[in-house]
Amino acid sequence: MSRILCVSGASSDVGCCLIRAVAENYDRIVCHYNRSMEPMRELQEQFGEKIVPIQADFSDETSTVRFARTVVESGLAPQHFVHLAASSFVNVKFGKTDWKSFEREIGIDFRSAVILSQTFAPLMVKQKYGKIIYMLSSMIVQKPEKPFSTAYTCTKHALFGLMKSLAAEYAGKHVTVNAVSPSVIDTKFLRIPGLVKQMNIESSPIKRLLTPEDVVPTFAFLLSPGADTITGQNIPVTAGN
Ligand SMILES: NC(=O)c1ccc[n+]([C@@H]2O[C@H](COP(=O)([O-])OP(=O)(O)OC[C@H]3O[C@@H](n4cnc5c(N)ncnc54)[C@H](OP(=O)(O)O)[C@@H]3O)[C@@H](O)[C@H]2O)c1
Numbered sequence: 201m202s203r204i205l206c207v208s209g210a211s212s213d214v215g216c217c218l219i220r221a222v223a224e225n226y227d228r229i230v231c232h233y234n235r236s237m238e239p240m241r242e243l244q245e246q247f248g249e250k251i252v253p254i255q256a257d258f259s260d261e262t263s264t265v266r267f268a269r270t271v272v273e274s275g276l277a278p279q280h281f282v283h284l285a286a287s288s289f290v291n292v293k294f295g296k297t298d299w300k301s302f303e304r305e306i307g308i309d310f311r312s313a314v315i316l317s318q319t320f321a322p323l324m325v326k327q328k329y330g331k332i333i334y335m336l337s338s339m340i341v342q343k344p345e346k347p348f349s350t351a352y353t354c355t356k357h358a359l360f361g362l363m364k365s366l367a368a369e370y371a372g373k374h375v376t377v378n379a380v381s382p383s384v385i386d387t388k389f390l391r392i393p394g395l396v397k398q399m400n401i402e403s404s405p406i407k408r409l410l411t412p413e414d415v416v417p418t419f420a421f422l423l424s425p426g427a428d429t430i431t432g433q434n435i436p437v438t439a440g441n
Contacts, residue, residue: 205229207231258285258309382438383400385412386408
């Protein structure tokens with residue numbers, strides 16, 4: 201049986217860092233991207249045919265369903281699925297967050313998680329082996345809660361609920377479902393204002409933002425055999441924040 205990993209949002213800094221860290225454990229890695237083809241080319245240069253880039257715009261339900269179908273029909277149904285895709289984090293007041301912003305955030309991050317998990321999980325059950333990991337955020341665990349990110353925070357809470365529900369439903373069926381909740385990660389895509397970035401650095405016990413390398417080992421552990429009996433857990437990676 202081929203060992204297959206599927207990473208949504210593989211084109212993000214966290215996605216590329218994760219794939220480099222765990223690539224040797226897999227025969228094929230389905231790398232989802234939306235607009236950023238360059239990171240895919242770099243991964244292909246490094247790992248050759250093991251990397252299978254597939255494009256999809258998760259703000260579009262049809263594109264999302266097509267992605268799920270393409271993966272399965274290409275014989276690439278994964279045993280391991282890591283869901284990283286999300287729309288860019290924006291700092292905006294609730295009064296200025298229209299319903300379209302909620303819909304977009306929910307479509308990209310949550311609906312895609314539902315569609316892909318619904319496609320992959322039953323196949324994992326058939327193979328008697330599978331792992332699903334969702335990328336959440338410290339917004340789920342941090343006290344006090346941070347303002348100005350209603351759509352993002354609500355969507356991550358919906359994903360948290362999905363993780364808990366699926367973990368319960370698939371317990372005893374050889375499929376684990378977990379989540380990771382990091383605080384702010386300094387990625388090339390970080391689009392928060394300089395002042396907010398500085399406030400996050402100052403409020404961090406380690407006085408810096410996280411890097412993808414701080415976060416990836418937690419994913420790698422959850423994907424490892426050592427985590428086969430861990431399910432329904434959300435692991436904060438917040439340096440104590
Ligand atoms: N950075 C942080 O501070 C932080 C902290 C905690 C959690 N997170 C989470 O970590 C994950 C990665 O975020 P990041 O900060 O590394 O970078 P990012 O740019 O926010 O990553 C977003 C990823 O989602 C994909 N994406 C964006 N719009 C999409 C769409 N319409 N359809 C399908 N995919 C789409 C992007 O693909 P393309 O680039 O190919 O378009 C990219 O791979 C997200 O789930 C985020 O919520 C980030």
